[in-house]
Amino acid sequence: MDERDRLAERFSGERGRLRAVAYRMLGSLDEADDAVQEAWLRADRAGAREVANVEAWLTTIVGRICLDMLRARGRRPESPVDLAELDLPEGPRIGSDPEAEAELADSVGAALLVVLGTLGPDERVAYVLHDMFAVPFAEIAEIVGRTPATAKKLASRARARLHGAPAVPAPELARQYRVVEAFLAASREGDLDALLAVLSPDVVRRRGPALRAELRGAEAVARETVGNRHRARYAHPALIDGAPGLLLAPHGRLLLALRLEITGSRVTEIAVITAPDDLAALNLSLPPR
Known part of the structure; x- marks a missing residue:
């Protein structure tokens, strides 16, 4: 087995986790799959000969791709939502695989996905990677282009926004x-x-x-x-x-x-x-x- 085959095997073993990471960052199964596919293309071009921790390296690649996608999303206007979608007997058809997306949304929590969507790109990436997947702040810092201390603050701000401040006791x-x-x-x-x-x-x-x-x-x-x-x-x-x-x-x-x-x-x-x-x-x- 040559180096590329070994990398392909490792990537295949990590695909499910990388998809889970990307989905929580992006909130869209189609976009998550696009991010994972792009991660494979980048990993394949770079090769992993000198990589000591392939799992962390692949997570970093996916994180950077998702961050770029979130930043690009913020620069384009949102498409208006047609509430008539709700009248479909089976529920709204969102994405190319609605059953898979529904299963993922249920496992993550639809309310959590909505509230994650209110975060800025850097905050969302820092929170998802650290709080959901235990990625160290030193690695997150490389993804968001900040210091580890700033990455920690990003996750802390995201955590505070996610859990809010109730208006009553x-x-x-x-x-x-x-x-x-x-x-x-x-x-x-x-x-x-x-x-x-x-x-x-x-x-x-x-x-x-x-x-x-x-x-x-x-x-x-x-x-x-x-x-x-x-x-x-x-x-x-x-x-x-x-x-x-x-x-x-x-x-x-x-x-x-x-x-x-x-x-x-x-x-x-x-x-x-x-x-x-x-x-x-x-x-x-x-x-x-």
Whole structure:
């Protein structure tokens, strides 16, 4: 077996891990596969004769490719999302292999993928590599072109943004999350009675431009929610501007956010946020662990 064959064998053995790294950085299975393929091309051109740690070397190559892709992504405008995709019976078809992407998103956590997407490229790379794959900061520093101390700060800032700062004390936050989870469970089941139990009698649902379109009353809001139960399987709890809410994120791709106002044990208002600019302006973080 010559050097190239040995490298190909090593790369094949590492492909699954490299794909997992790239997916968490990029949030797209197609882009992750592109990054891994590009990593092989670069590794093949360079050769590994002088490489002491092939695993770390390959991770560095993938990390640099993903960083370049994230930076390039930030320089081009986002394509608008068509919410009609949600009306497909099987759910939205995103990417060339929706089943594989759904499985990956479930294993990572769709809410985590959404919140990772709010990080800057350097922060995201530093956090994913260090916190998820235990890559030392010295190696991360080489990828992002910073010092190890700065790479550590990037990961720390990312960690703080991911876990956010709740707007209410911990006991109140836990109580509100129980209400959100009850609303989500009833939505997924299409359980009208359970929804009526968690909605305030005079609940208001707002959506559309400037949230001007209103639907009032528990019965009307509950029936609309039941009609959308096929979408609820893509919803995940998150902190939205410091308060509990829901992100509708099939395969980790944010399509809308539900900002809930909760009084006591009832939901009193639901704001359905769909405009890309409005979604981008939200302060999103993960629910408390």
